[in-house]
Amino acid sequence: MKKLYFKNGQLYNGKEIKKSDFYVVDGKITFKKQEKVDEICDIKDCIVFPSLFDLHTHIRCPGEEYKEDFDSVTKAAVHGGFTDICSMPNTKPTADNQPIIDYIILEGKRYNRCRIHPFGSLTVGLKGEKLSRMGLMKKSGAVGVTDDGKCIQNSVIMIRAMEYASTYNLFIMDHAEDINITGTGVLNEGEISDSLGLSGVPEIAETIMILRDIEMSRYLDIPIHITHVSTKRGAEIILKAKNEGVKITFDVTPHHLSFTEKDCGSFNTLFKVNPPLRTESDRKFLIKLVKSGKVDAIVTDHAPHAKFEKEYPFDQASVGISGLDTAFSLLYRTLTIEEGIPVEKWIDLISNKPRKLLKIKPITLMENKKRDFFVFNPKEKWTVTEKTIYSKGKNTPLLGKKLKGKIKYTVFQGRIVFRDGG
Ligand SMILES: [Zn+2]
The missing domain is CATH 2.30.40.10 (Urease, subunit C, domain 1)
Structure with a gap:
């Protein structure tokens, strides 16, 4: 060496x-x-900083290598300062079984630039119906479970999924969204959606599911992590529950900290994400929570797409932002240059805090x-x-x-x- x-x-x-x-x-x-x-x-x-850890990466492989493959995602990760990424299970086929988890870990080791920590799905095919084989996935090295991108709508299934996951000590992450409330919505419901004539996603699509998850966590006494919280109200509800002793944690993304619904104002599909970019007051509130150390993690929600998939009218374009390459520089711009928060005050959120959430040893740069x-x-x-x-x-x-x-x-x-x- x-x-x-x-x-x-x-x-x-x-x-x-x-x-x-x-x-x-x-x-x-x-x-x-x-x-x-x-x-x-x-x-x-x-x-020199401890390497970054992303709790939320859509690696797209296997199955959608035209969007991203193991070579490109691991290159993007290390270019962005990440030596660890957690893969989301919405691959094709879904990471709801042991062979796919084995395959992801094996491919990660083959490129050997960084570690890929796979998440398995909570339900088979992310359909929100039948529970996946979580025990076997854990055996293969899955670190957590989530139906990210989808959200289990049926509360009985969610209760069973949480109970099952907790018997294997798997980290449970939820993308909180009531899909019936979202309906055909494609950006935040408000001034901008009205002016563009597009249907909006109200904040209650997020908050109602956060409330459900809180009550489930409280009832079952099982920890839950809410990913990419986009609204002030959503974050407030979580903080209140935390104060009451509910075992709930949450993360925010660089794009929700940096952009707002106004950026969608010219139909720019590159700003189309789920949950949608919200208002300036939501953004400012999330920044305030980063500043006061009340956020548990920052995640990229890296969601690569082929060029043509964003070249549709706003309501038909694919959803997501490619984020691994730029996350740290964007956070540096938003949090340090614009908001004056020194890097030492927020770097843990995208480095050692997510490691701790997954019970992985944090990194200290010492002898x-x-x-x-x-x-x-x-x-x-x-x-x-x-x-x-x-x-x-x-x-x-x-x-x-x-x-x-x-x-x-x-x-x-x-x-x-x-x-x-x-
Ligand atoms: Zn999501």
Whole structure:
């Protein structure tokens, strides 16, 4: 294994950012001076952070390799500073059985750039009817279960699914949405949906399911995690339940923290996501919660699509944003540059907090630890283009936009798996 020397940079040790040169020897960080090294990385102006962990990635494979494949998704991940991604089960076929989980883990290991932690589905085919073989999936390495993209509408099935998942100690994540209330809605219900003449999704489509999940968690005494909370009301309900002792956690996405329904105002389908972008007051509230440390995680909800799938009228275009490549730089823009929150105050939300949620050991960059990290230059600018992002899904509203803050290296198990400029 190569001996690496990172010099002239700063290191985040979990408490503060300090100037320090260090080496990577046999995959471990050391501050002891080494005689001979294989590579010197001059990281002037840069900060070294524990690698990122995404709790919510649509890897699209197997089955939809035209949107994303194992090669492209792992490249996009490490370009974005992630050494760990959790795959969502809405692949084709659905990850509702052991062989698919085995296959995803195997392919992840084959490319060996980062770890893929698969989520299995709660129900067979994400149909919300028959429970999936959760025990066998857990045996193969599934870390959690979710019907993300769909939401189990039948409450009896949801109760049984939660009970079954908890017998295997599987992390339960829900995409909270009452699909009958959503109906044909394609963006937030309000001023913008009215002016565009498109049907809207009211916040109650989200909040009513959050309330249901809270009551189920309370009744069953089983923890539940609500992913991509988009509304102020939704977050308020969760915080209140937490205060009452309900074992509920939640996450938000970089796009809900950065954009609003107004961005859909020119029918730009690149802003079409589910749950939809909400109002400025929702966005500001979620930022406030990040600031005060009340959010449990930030997830990308990386949802790559082929170009043509976004080139339909707004109501017919595919739903989702490709996010792995740009998540950290976008968060840096929104939270640090615009809102003045130092990176040290929010990085855990997309690094060690999700690890803790899944009971995976957090990363501290200290002597003699086998650790994954990435090197970030907060001063360097880059332009997001189809060429500068590694995901096959070029569907990001940041296309053509300049971002300040660039990832220079990602190190996974002692190896450089991403390096800026090749
Ligand atoms: Zn979802």
